[in-house]
Amino acid sequence: MSVKKSLLWAALSCCFAPAGAGAAVFTFEDLTPPAATGYDAMPNSYAGLTFSGWYYGYDNTYTPASGVIDLFTDYADPTNPADYVVTKNNSITSATPFYFGGAWFSGYSGVTFELSLGGTLVATSATLPDAGALPYAPTFLDSGYAGLVDSVVVSGVQGYYSMDDLSVTFQSAQGVPEPSSLLLAVGALAAVGATRRKQS
Numbered sequence: 001m002s003v004k005k006s007l008l009w010a011a012l013s014c015c016f017a018p019a020g021a022g023a024a025v026f027t028f029e030d031l032t033p034p035a036a037t038g039y040d041a042m043p044n045s046y047a048g049l050t051f052s053g054w055y056y057g058y059d060n061t062y063t064p065a066s067g068v069i070d071l072f073t074d075y076a077d078p079t080n081p082a083d084y085v086v087t088k089n090n091s092i093t094s095a096t097p098f099y100f101g102g103a104w105f106s107g108y109s110g111v112t113f114e115l116s117l118g119g120t121l122v123a124t125s126a127t128l129p130d131a132g133a134l135p136y137a138p139t140f141l142d143s144g145y146a147g148l149v150d151s152v153v154v155s156g157v158q159g160y161y162s163m164d165d166l167s168v169t170f171q172s173a174q175g176v177p178e179p180s181s182l183l184l185a186v187g188a189l190a191a192v193g194a195t196r197r198k199q200s
Contacts, residue, residue, distance in 0.1 A: 023169040029067040033057040042071060048170060049098075053090035054163075062162040065104030065138040070164035073156070084157055088114075092152040092166070099169040100149050102142025107161025115143055116151040123149075138164060 026047060033040050039057025044050060054071045064070040073090055086109075092100075097117060105111045105128055115123040123145035148171055154163065 024167075026166045026168065027066050027164065028056055028069045028071060031056050031069055033069070039072075047168075048094055048096065049168065050093045051091075052093070053087075059162055062106035062136050063138055064106070064162070065140075065164040067164075070106070070162040072162040073158045073160075084160075086155055087158045088153055088155045090154045090156075092154075094150055094170075097148035097150050097171045099146070099171070100143075100152050101167030101169065102140055103166045104138040104140050104164045105156075105161055106136045106138040106164070107156070108136060109157035109160035111141065111154065111156040111161050111163075113141070113143070113152050113154045115145055115149040116153070117147070117149050122147060142167075 024047070026049075031040075031043075031046075033056065039055050042051040042054035042056050044052075051071075053073060055074065056069055056071050058068050059070050059072065062070065062072070073087070100115060102125075110127050110129055112127040113125045114121055115125075123143040125141055125143040128139055128141045
């Protein structure tokens with residue numbers, strides 16, 4: 001590859017490569033339950049995301065993927081068959097589209113999630129099978145979908161699973177050229193153009 005092409009390629013690559021600064025794995029360790037073994041309703045707004053139907057706390061039943069805090073759904077009585085119903089009312093949404101990289105789940109309910117953008121379903125994960133027995137080791141689940149979403153709806157038996165370590169990247173962190181990178185790209189293009197004029 002010629003020096004001119006190398007310079008142009010390097011300038012454009014640094015200009016439009018994903019920045020990655022907004023990529024995050026939310027572990028929820030910054031949330032403090034009211035007691036050492038307690039739990040509380042998840043704040044409606046957390047790190048740019050809106051959580052609906054979730055609780056957080058020190059989990060004595062399931063195993064967090066990291067740390068000691070994870071998210072779970074409302075309590076269900078395992079001795080009551082009426083409680084063993086798959087629910088779809090637990091969601092993670094945002095007004096700003098984001099890339100959802102998956103999450104870790106633990107429990108004895110099968111779990112799946114649906115990804116949507118603008119009210120349209122764009123992807124569905126596989127179903128994470130029922131763990132079946134203790135210790136309910138955390139298992140990672142994603143959909144393999146690489147596009148933007150604004151809603152993640154998790155389905156599982158209420159109170160029979162927990163979720164931890166969400167991977168989220170907001171749209172603003174992907175491929176947004178910084179002013180300095182734009183100047184570098186423009187300079188590279190000008191240099192290539194000037195060289196071509198001299199040759200002709």
